[in-house]
Amino acid sequence: MIKRLLCTGVLLLSATALRADVFSFSYAGVGVQAAGTLTATLGFLGYNVTNIYGTRNGTAFDASPIGAGLFTYSPSSYSGSIAFSLGSLGLLNTVTFSNGDFAEVGLTGVKTGTNFSISRVPELATMLLLFTMGLGVWVLARKLPYRNTRQS
Numbered sequence: 001m002i003k004r005l006l007c008t009g010v011l012l013l014s015a016t017a018l019r020a021d022v023f024s025f026s027y028a029g030v031g032v033q034a035a036g037t038l039t040a041t042l043g044f045l046g047y048n049v050t051n052i053y054g055t056r057n058g059t060a061f062d063a064s065p066i067g068a069g070l071f072t073y074s075p076s077s078y079s080g081s082i083a084f085s086l087g088s089l090g091l092l093n094t095v096t097f098s099n100g101d102f103a104e105v106g107l108t109g110v111k112t113g114t115n116f117s118i119s120r121v122p123e124l125a126t127m128l129l130l131f132t133m134g135l136g137v138w139v140l141a142r143k144l145p146y147r148n149t150r151q152s
Helices: 002-017 124-143
Strands: 022-029 032-042 047-056 059-074 077-086 091-098 101-106 109-113 117-120
Touching: 022 101, 022 109, 032 059, 047 077, 059 091, 059 117
Parallel strands: none
Antiparallel strands: 022 032, 022 117, 032 047, 047 059, 059 077, 077 091, 091 101, 101 109
16 A cells, blocks of 8 residues: 555656646737747746747747747636747737736737637647656556565
């Protein structure tokens, strides 16, 4: 029993070190519709955007030359801002958001709306690593010697 609890504890502690750093987001309002994916690393103040790409009103955007942002995220609450380069000219576009509301500032002026969404995307490599760790813990549990503490 103790062996199983120990192996389960190791698996759970290892799994908490894994985190998906890929997020999908979308927003739409009067005159604007955008969707994309961003990569972020967890820092002291929240997630720092390291890469971003997608489309806004049919025009591609990415992190070159400008792609940044900082946001906090939990499944029920999120807020922050992201910035990206829009189109071939690399025009700066900034979106500030909080729990569904957004304000976009860019070349076309200010756009606002109430339907911003962001969610984590589980990475295949993370899921495969978690499965492999579980398999390793199971093998370890089978190989560890069983010590019977009951006396007859």
